[in-house]
Amino acid sequence: MGTSSPETLLVCEHCDTVYRRRPLARGEVATCARCGAELERHHALSVNAMLALILTAMIVFVQANMWPIVTLGLSGQQSSTTLWGVILAMWREEAKVVSVLVAATLFFFPLMKMLLLGWLLWFGKAGRRAPGFVPLMVALHRLGPWTMSEVFVLGALVAIVKAHTYFDVTPDPGIYAYAALTLLITIFAGVDLRQLWDQVPERAA
């Protein structure tokens, strides 16, 4: 075997310094003594708690995508849109690149991330590795920074302020769902998903 007791050593991703792993107390974060990058943090959330968060995020995500985000009014006329309205509008207006970008970073990647996590955690709850655990964990890693729902919330805020000077602006439920989604994403941002490799060990099967 080419491995040397995987659980005992830790290598800083940002500078390659090797550390001996030690258990962290609640709230502790291990940082690299050479470059200052974060090595590892205490897992405050159990698999069950993460699963609950993901399920909540899925429900909120459906709402954020179904409900209109904001309504504009101009001399009696009204106009509102959902996320897919935005994607289709950009496609029609010959900004297909932007349309694809919006669809990927605000719909498909977040959706994939939630579905992958939901699947992995559902089995992880029972202490089992989900079918396809290894390739799915790698896919989850590759999704990396390409989900941008939180940027969209700020963008919606800017759009509302810009439109405010010319139109009557009414925020719709979708924007609140997006705000809630951002909150959930922020909680999740502190979770190192690599812990699943250790928490759901391979079993001789």
Added chain:
Amino acid sequence: MSALPRAAELGLIACTVCGLVCRNVPGDPQLDGDGVDDAMACPRCGSTLRRRKPDSYARTWALLIAAFIMYIPANVLPIMRTASLNDIDDNTIISGVVELWVKGSPNLAIIVFTASIVVPVLKFLALGTLLVSSQQGSGWARAQRARLYRLVELIGYWSMLDVFVVALLTALVRFSVLSLVEPLPGVIFFGLTVVLTMLASMSFDPRLIWDGKDTDD
């Protein structure tokens, strides 16, 4: 060997995908900065184990230069057209910020200015500095450079802000002849700039910062 041994000195190699630390059997233990051709797969996740990201300098330079080329039309060309009954108004990124400052809220104007102008420029300067200093094996301000890289990674994707604003306004402001918003080519170039700078910062390997002549403080 210093008090803080590095993976290469101990003949170890860490998987960049799952974090597993493996013993590095084949391959050249010498650090050449551009990855050793170990055709070894991680026993846990199956990804190829590499000492450094492959061709990190060449790829990062290429993506950064491409991003910079895109950034010029992104700023020069208008990103959005506002058409009303008697008036057509084309906005660039800068004029959008100015308008927000004058008519709306200065606070948001600062946020948009930061996301659309400061962050991309900071990324060009920061990644350029990191590339040049690491290629020279410079020992200058290593800890600060490492922090700079982490900052670039953290804030990079917030530049998409303006793209989302234009997209949302396009979908919302459609009152036939009274008022219309259309996206203009600038926004496409700007979107591409953001994606390319994100790819550039992902392809840079921060471990290269520490690979030069060893001047361990």
